[in-house]
Amino acid sequence: EDKVVQSPLSLVVHEGDTVTLNCSYEVTNFRSLLWYKQEKKAPTFLFMLTSSGIEKKSGRLSSILDKKELFSILNITATQTGDSAVYLCAGNNNAGNMLTFGGGTRLMVKP
């Protein structure tokens, strides 16, 4: 059974801090790892990672995948209150876009 575990479960930081969110996975016939941000309701897509060691970056957010150690990290630099959300990672297997989600990390950024 595929499994994705995220840590920490929750995190409280102050604006300007840098945070690292962790995602480890056990996915049979692994294809890719996806990160989503969930604020009030619907998760919104952040990154899809398929290759080890290649950083994907969008503004203050970046993510990297290690397929040997089976984990990914999501970094957020210079955090802002608008970064407060639940961050979800999901593993995708070769069965055709079947996503297994982790439980999420709840990030709160205080002013």
Added chain:
Amino acid sequence: DADVTQTPRNRITKTGKRIMLECSQTKGHDRMYWYRQDPGLGLRLIYYSFDVKDINKGEISDGYSVSRQAQAKFSLSLESAIPNQTALYFCATSDGLAGGYNEQFFGPGTRLTVL
């Protein structure tokens, strides 16, 4: 207009009632999914459909059924609702191109409470 819509957005019902949640999309995607989200458990897949004639069970399909009425519509039914089906339900879509390995786009969610 939202690309993926869900109705209703909130629903309170009683144990034993039949409930239908509906999802529509204007993205032109062929793949559609239903998930439920419970606190601390992330999203778990209930059913998915890769085209109109294709229906597949996900991780937690017991107590649920689905219907893919058209490419743009995918409904989820609870034949006899029970309290542990109280959750936030999401519909999602993805493009079948590139082998289907594309991001999924989520609807706004339906909060269902079963009393």
